[in-house]
Amino acid sequence: MNPAPSIVFFTTASGAGYGLLFWLGLLRPLGLVPGGQGFGLTALALALVLITAGLLSSTAHLGNPRRAWRAVSQWRSSWLSREGVAALATYVPAVLFGLGLLAEMPGLTAPMGLLAALGAAATIYCTGMIYACLKPVKEWRHPLVVPGYLLLGAFSGAALLAMLGSFWGDGAVPAALALLAGLAALVVKNIYWTAIDQAPPVATAESATSLGFIGKVRPLEPPHTETNYLLREMGFRIARKHAEKLRLLALTAGFGAPAALCAFALLVGGGMGAAALTLGAALALAGLLVERWLMFAEATHTVTLYYHGQ
Amino acid sequence: MTCLPAPGAKKLGLVIDLDTCVGCQACATNCKEWNASGHSAPLPDFKPYAAGQEGVWFNRVHSFEAGEGEAGRTVHFPRSCLHCETPDCVTVCPTGASYKRAEDGIVLVNHDTCIGCGLCAWACPYGAREMDEDQGVMKKCTLCIDRIYNENIPEAQRQPACVLTCPTKARHFGDLGDPESAVSKLVAERGGQPLMPELGYNPVNRYLPPRKKALPPSAPVEDAPTPMDIKNPLLRWMDRVLSR
Numbered sequence: 089m090n091p092a093p094s095i096v097f098f099t100t101a102s103g104a105g106y107g108l109l110f111w112l113g114l115l116r117p118l119g120l121v122p123g124g125q126g127f128g129l130t131a132l133a134l135a136l137v138l139i140t141a142g143l144l145s146s147t148a149h150l151g152n153p154r155r156a157w158r159a160v161s162q163w164r165s166s167w168l169s170r171e172g173v174a175a176l177a178t179y180v181p182a183v184l185f186g187l188g189l190l191a192e193m194p195g196l197t198a199p200m201g202l203l204a205a206l207g208a209a210a211t212i213y214c215t216g217m218i219y220a221c222l223k224p225v226k227e228w229r230h231p232l233v234v235p236g237y238l239l240l241g242a243f244s245g246a247a248l249l250a251m252l253g254s255f256w257g258d259g260a261v262p263a264a265l266a267l268l269a270g271l272a273a274l275v276v277k278n279i280y281w282t283a284i285d286q287a288p289p290v291a292t293a294e295s296a297t298s299l300g301f302i303g304k305v306r307p308l309e310p311p312h313t314e315t316n317y318l319l320r321e322m323g324f325r326i327a328r329k330h331a332e333k334l335r336l337l338a339l340t341a342g343f344g345a346p347a348a349l350c351a352f353a354l355l356v357g358g359g360m361g362a363a364a365l366t367l368g369a370a371l372a373l374a375g376l377l378v379e380r381w382l383m384f385a386e387a388t389h390t391v392t393l394y395y396h397g398q
Numbered sequence: 399m400t401c402l403p404a405p406g407a408k409k410l411g412l413v414i415d416l417d418t419c420v421g422c423q424a425c426a427t428n429c430k431e432w433n434a435s436g437h438s439a440p441l442p443d444f445k446p447y448a449a450g451q452e453g454v455w456f457n458r459v460h461s462f463e464a465g466e467g468e469a470g471r472t473v474h475f476p477r478s479c480l481h482c483e484t485p486d487c488v489t490v491c492p493t494g495a496s497y498k499r500a501e502d503g504i505v506l507v508n509h510d511t512c513i514g515c516g517l518c519a520w521a522c523p524y525g526a527r528e529m530d531e532d533q534g535v536m537k538k539c540t541l542c543i544d545r546i547y548n549e550n551i552p553e554a555q556r557q558p559a560c561v562l563t564c565p566t567k568a569r570h571f572g573d574l575g576d577p578e579s580a581v582s583k584l585v586a587e588r589g590g591q592p593l594m595p596e597l598g599y600n601p602v603n604r605y606l607p608p609r610k611k612a613l614p615p616s617a618p619v620e621d622a623p624t625p626m627d628i629k630n631p632l633l634r635w636m637d638r639v640l641s642r
Contacts, residue, residue: 089520151514151534158511159492162400168517169492223486223597224523291523291594293462297475298591298605299416303465308472311426311458314450318525321516390594391525394460394477 089225090324091384098146099215099383100244100376102175103237105138106208107245109182111262113201113208117194121249122256128189128197131252135245136182143175167221171214178207212241219383224390226290227383232280239276240376243269247346247365247372254353254362263350263365270347270372274339277379281335284386289398296393307397322389323396326382334382342375400491402484403500409575410502410541411481411602412561413584417609419568421461421474425560429457429478429539432559437544438509442532454528456539457560471608476569478560479526479539480593480601481505487518487527496536503575503602504543509535523597546571574602 112131115121121131147153160176162169181203188196216234223229246266253259293307294300349368353361392398433456434441443453457478464471481498485505488496495512498505507518507527512535519527519536527538542558545551555562561569572581581604584590590604625641628634 149515151516151529151531151536152512155493155511155513158494158513159515162492162494165400165402165489166492166517168490168515172492218490218517221486221490222521223599224521291596295594295596296524297462297464297473298593298607299462299464299471299473299475301607302471302473303469306463307460308463309421309461311460311477312452312455314452316452317454317519317528317531321519321529322525389520390523390597394458394475394525 089384089387089389090321091381092149094145094148096377096380096384098142098149099237100142100373100380101138101145102142103212103215103241103376104244104248104373105135105140105142106178106212107241107243108138108248109135109178109245110205110208110242111245111249111265113181113185113203113205115249115261117198117201120261121253122258124256125189125192127252127256129186131249132182132186132189134248134252136179136186139175139178167214167217171211171218174207174211174214178204178211181207208241209238212237224290225387226287227284227387229290230280230284230287232276232283236273236276236280239269239273240379243273243343243346244369244372244376247350247369250350250353251362251365251369254365259361259365260354260357263353263361266368266372267347267350267354270343270350273343274347277335277339277343291390291393293393293397296390305397307395310395318391319395322391324385325388326385331382331386334378338375338379338382341371342378343372346372346375400488400494400496402488402498405483406500406503407575408502408573409481409483409602410504410546410572411574411581411604412478412541412558413570413572413574413581413590413604413606414476415566415568415570415588415606416473416475417568417606418566419459419474419476420566421459422565423459424563424565425476425569426455426457426459428559428563430455432542432545433540436542437540438537440530440532441537442530444531454530454537456526456528456537458525469611471611473608475605476560477524477526478603479505479541480524480599480603481539481541483600483602485599486521490517490521492517504541505538506540506543507536507538509533509537512536523594523599524601541571574604 147156160172163173181200185200185204216237219228220233246262250259250263250266293305297305299305346368349364353364441454445451460475462473488498493511495508496518514534527536530537546556557571561571570581573579585604588606590606592601
């Protein structure tokens with residue numbers, strides 16, 4: 089599948105934004121992150137900026153962005169519509185959470201923070217389900233796709249919250265969470281990549297043409313000599329050697345290094361710790377861009393059976 | 399509404415005969431011709447007179463080789479929307495622009511409400527949908543909805559453009575929900591097949607398999623006359639003498 093930059097940026101930025109909102113909304117009422125107004129508002133603002141930038145970027149992928157408002161209507165059947173509803177609905181408790189921070193009303197911030205956390209998790213879940221419900225793409229049908237989206241949102245959000253927390257003197261809890269989530273991401277993505285490499289195809293050239301009763305089916309002549317929408321959108325292919333290098337890059341620089349930097353920051357703390365957590369958050373986001381690009385580039389669609397036979 | 403309607407009795411669709419299709423591209427060409435000015439108009443072409451020309455087509459004719467050696471076949475294979483009974487291209491649509499008609503099962507796109515997200519094309523395993531990147535909306539085979547119900551054209555022409563134009567009559571249009579229809583009988587008689595049934599979309603269109611190739615005739619039997627076949631008595635006597 090074509091790794092459209094607008095969608096790669098959207099899922100990375102919004103994923104990190106919702107992850108940040110999730111941990112902020114959850115940890116602040118529990119008193120596990122700095123309690124000051126400045127920290128809370130800065131973290132919330134960063135989360136909303138990332139979320140909004142991502143959502144706006146996703147509309148760049150549309151053929152008719154001005155009609156985007158129509159996308160919230162079909163929540164009964166469509167995960168994309170549900171994602172839109174969840175994304176918009178999450179703004180309500182998130183803004184009220186911000187108002188509670190401004191007015192210093194803990195009675196408002198605690199419930200709104202928890203609601204915003206719930207909305208953030210629901211939105212990322214819907215994002216994952218958009219891909220996981222597509223039967224023609226075997227790499228997206230895998231049961232680890234949705235947990236992967238949730239985990240990576242939690243990882244990047246925790247890394248960002250740890251960085252901000254360290255600026256206000258205490259990023260220990262989110263740093264520990266980012267460390268755990270980073271290690272979990274290492275494991276989950278490894279299992280996922282091994283699984284999709286070994287997964288059988290969802291269909292074959294024989295079943296796609298109903299000609300299997302004659303024997304092995306091979307494409308002889310394509311229907312058109314130039315490219316078309318289907319080949320550009322669904323026929324994107326990445327060389328295996330590049331995929332392997334990029335996987336390794338995402339695992340080491342994107343997940344492993346930030347986790348190690350979090351561990352380092354937990355040990356040393358202070359200015360060195362803040363610097364380590366800043367670098368960790370930047371690496372986590374960069375690694376996620378690579379991981380998300382691969383999520384598309386490695387996905388194969390059954391329409392290519394007609395063009396390439398596989 | 400992108401929830402699927404309750405299954406209707408009428409299931410309009412195509413039956414394509416892979417035995418007689420010669421891959422001439424006439425169906426694809428007439429499809430483009432009709433639909434460039436019909437319900438889905440315009441059907442854009444990009445760079446039509448330069449290198450890298452491409453455009454939106456609802457029907458693409460592939461050619462495949464199947465099997466090996468003498469048992470192998472070259473098969474021409476037109477690919478278009480199969481108007482599935484349970485199509486995910488409809489249910490994934492976030493706006494309700496993609497829908498399946500309850501009255502005849504035709505899957506259509508409302509070009510006035512489509513946002514061009516492309517998710518329906520991702521959800522279609524058959525590559526039946528192509529984005530009109532000029533208008534920013536998804537387009538697809540309408541089963542020539544503007545022909546089959548069109549009372550302004552002679553009744554004999556109220557068929558999809560691809561069916562009317564096929565020079566080998568390899569394409570048939572009708573109600574596959576009615577077991578007594580000509581297309582249903584054809585499917586029953588020839589063992590019409592669905593495509594990728596394992597994905598569970600329940601396509602309505604059927605493909606008739608190529609017929610078994612006629613066996614090469616066996617070598618002619620050598621003429622082996624018996625002595626009694628020789629009518630001339632003198633020659634018969636000579637044959638007997640020489641055969642000793």
